[in-house]
Amino acid sequence: MPESLESIDVVAERMVAGGSCIAHLDDGRVALVEGALPGERVEARVTEERPKMVTAAVEVVLDASSDRIAPPCAEVERGCGGCDLQYADPAAQPNLKVEVVRDALRRLARLSDVPIDPGRALPADGYRTTVRAAVRGGRAGFRARRSNDVVTVDSCMVAHPLVEEVLIDGRFDGATEVVVRVGARTGERMVVVSPNAESVSVPPDVRVVGTDELGRGRRAWIHEELAGHRFRVSAQSFFQARPDGAEALVDAVRRALGDPGADAALVDLYGGVGLFSVALGTRAPVLVERSASAVADARVNLAERDAMILKMGVRRWRPVPADVVVADPARSGLGVEGVAAVVGSGAPRVALVSCDPASLARDVGQLASVGYHPLGVELVDLFPRTHHLEAVTALELTEDAADVVELHS
Ligand SMILES: C[S@@+](CC[C@H](N)C(=O)[O-])C[C@H]1O[C@@H](n2cnc3c(N)ncnc32)[C@H](O)[C@@H]1O
Numbered sequence: 001m002p003e004s005l006e007s008i009d010v011v012a013e014r015m016v017a018g019g020s021c022i023a024h025l026d027d028g029r030v031a032l033v034e035g036a037l038p039g040e041r042v043e044a045r046v047t048e049e050r051p052k053m054v055t056a057a058v059e060v061v062l063d064a065s066s067d068r069i070a071p072p073c074a075e076v077e078r079g080c081g082g083c084d085l086q087y088a089d090p091a092a093q094p095n096l097k098v099e100v101v102r103d104a105l106r107r108l109a110r111l112s113d114v115p116i117d118p119g120r121a122l123p124a125d126g127y128r129t130t131v132r133a134a135v136r137g138g139r140a141g142f143r144a145r146r147s148n149d150v151v152t153v154d155s156c157m158v159a160h161p162l163v164e165e166v167l168i169d170g171r172f173d174g175a176t177e178v179v180v181r182v183g184a185r186t187g188e189r190m191v192v193v194s195p196n197a198e199s200v201s202v203p204p205d206v207r208v209v210g211t212d213e214l215g216r217g218r219r220a221w222i223h224e225e226l227a228g229h230r231f232r233v234s235a236q237s238f239f240q241a242r243p244d245g246a247e248a249l250v251d252a253v254r255r256a257l258g259d260p261g262a263d264a265a266l267v268d269l270y271g272g273v274g275l276f277s278v279a280l281g282t283r284a285p286v287l288v289e290r291s292a293s294a295v296a297d298a299r300v301n302l303a304e305r306d307a308m309i310l311k312m313g314v315r316r317w318r319p320v321p322a323d324v325v326v327a328d329p330a331r332s333g334l335g336v337e338g339v340a341a342v343v344g345s346g347a348p349r350v351a352l353v354s355c356d357p358a359s360l361a362r363d364v365g366q367l368a369s370v371g372y373h374p375l376g377v378e379l380v381d382l383f384p385r386t387h388h389l390e391a392v393t394a395l396e397l398t399e400d401a402a403d404v405v406e407l408h409s
Helices: 090-109 161-169 211-215 243-256 275-280 292-301 335-345 357-369 399-408
Strands: 007-011 021-024 030-034 041-049 053-063 130-136 139-143 150-152 171-173 177-182 189-194 199-201 207-210 221-226 229-234 266-269 286-289 308-311 324-327 349-354 372-380 390-397
Touching: 007 021, 007 030, 007 053, 030 041, 090 357, 090 372, 130 150, 130 161, 139 171, 161 177, 161 189, 189 211, 189 221, 207 211, 221 243, 229 275, 229 292, 243 275, 243 349, 243 372, 243 390, 266 275, 266 335, 286 292, 292 308, 324 335, 335 357, 349 357, 357 372, 357 390
Parallel strands: 030 053, 189 207, 266 286, 266 324, 286 308, 324 349
Antiparallel strands: 007 041, 021 030, 041 053, 130 139, 130 177, 139 150, 171 199, 177 189, 221 229, 349 390, 372 390
């Protein structure tokens, strides 16, 4: 074990998954430095030491990147750690995220020549229509940087104004956590309060529900509009955290699938409340989703279509032939079962939607190994001012692999 260190003076190289930058120490170890931007020389306090790796957090920026800005949010000064890239110019963030995906594809999938498009910029402020907050002393707040403490806030620059009002003015006595969710285009609002909503004060239009009531079967929902469609979204259903971002995601998926026509046989794996099945406009989509709440919403949202909505895990689904597949798994990615479902469909074109660079790289690597050639990745920056990213990968079944899939189906 090399000599132990309290602080390090390093040059940050590239950003990696999670938003930290890689640097190299003179003793040969790699450092993961939080709070740095590529190219910057920083002094950083060591937070953890291992035989081959050190993690550290920036204390002083000795040589700043031109992409560094003073955090514009007043709450950062008070210790709020809600948005971990407040120090990076929003205009620079899409390209930083491109490099994160490039690094993951190269290291985890040995793919170094996949084109990656940063996508078009979305507004960096007032965008989030779903926010999960901790509650302390009846007030909503966010985790402090590098700690489990909660900082109650007087403003939130990334929350949609309809969310921000509930976060700031709401009082949630006896609660430990709240989720505020609004329909930006319908104005409908809802709070889900844990463990119960017995002593809650919010503006009169806000629907209030406790997680205890949800557990006993109570239903509560709001509606959102996007891409010319209306969606019902229940308290326990997943929905994209901003409608303009959901529209950008639908556009990226449509491009990845080569603009499928109304008659295309679409399979929507991990389909949620039906965002892609509804917005892509195919006549008879097949949607696979395991959440009962999301499936109930999908049945309402797809009522006008000849849709087949299957409430089951992807592992249990018996693949049917498809022209196009959209697969939008949770953070952990497709894994073996999701890859098997895609392959089983034999679809010539696939859009993989990923929210984690490591699982994106693993999934693309596995799909490439069974004959799905990655044509390109398009980022959709749903979460400016944070390291989080969303990416759509277009994959095409190569002819040789199509023969193999045919043979086994
Ligand atoms: C990232 S969300 C995407 C939902 C939808 N595509 C959208 O954009 O609104 C992932 C969805 O997959 C569902 N899910 C997670 N694991 C699953 C599995 N093994 N089988 C089926 N659905 C699953 C979750 O309930 C969630 O609705």
